[in-house]
Amino acid sequence: MKQADAGRRERPLAPDLQTYRPTLTMVMSIVHRMTGAALYLGFVAAMLWLAALAGGAETYAVARRLFASPVGLAILLGFTWALLHHAFGGIRHLIWDLSIAHTYPAREYLTLATLVASLVLTILFWAARGLTS
Numbered sequence: 692m693k694q695a696d697a698g699r700r701e702r703p704l705a706p707d708l709q710t711y712r713p714t715l716t717m718v719m720s721i722v723h724r725m726t727g728a729a730l731y732l733g734f735v736a737a738m739l740w741l742a743a744l745a746g747g748a749e750t751y752a753v754a755r756r757l758f759a760s761p762v763g764l765a766i767l768l769g770f771t772w773a774l775l776h777h778a779f780g781g782i783r784h785l786i787w788d789l790s791i792a793h794t795y796p797a798r799e800y801l802t803l804a805t806l807v808a809s810l811v812l813t814i815l816f817w818a819a820r821g822l823t824s
Contacts, residue, residue: 716802723780726773733770771816776809 711717743754757763783805786792792801 715799715806719780719802719806723777726777726780729769729773730777733766733773736766736770768813768817772809772813775812775816776805779805779809 740754740758743750758767783801786801787798792798
């Protein structure tokens with residue numbers, strides 16, 4: 692054994708899903724990161740839409756048909772939910788930064804509230820859009 696290794700102690704490995712049972716807070720933390728990545732891609736799509744708008748009527752018509760297709764509408768619906776969920780997740784983290792709702796079950800209720808609020812507001816947004824268009 693080398694001299695440098697002689698004084699080393701075995702350190703515990705970082706806990707993983709085999710160590711801890713997944714909780715709603717843990718899952719929503721992962722989803723928060725995923726929605727952040729989805730928003731990046733969604734804003735790239737928004738920039739392409741703006742470029743199509745600047746490109747003239749023909750280019751914009753193609754973009755409009757794409758976003759009006761079932762796949763385009765699903766992407767817009769997912770983007771709306773990701774935007775709202777990520778925003779509510781940020782508010783949840785701000786509340787935690789203020790040292791509020793850190794204990795169980797308050798943190799689980801707050802996490803559930805962010806999920807429910809994002810789903811409800813996404814549905815309300817698209818219902819209102821359907822009524823006005």
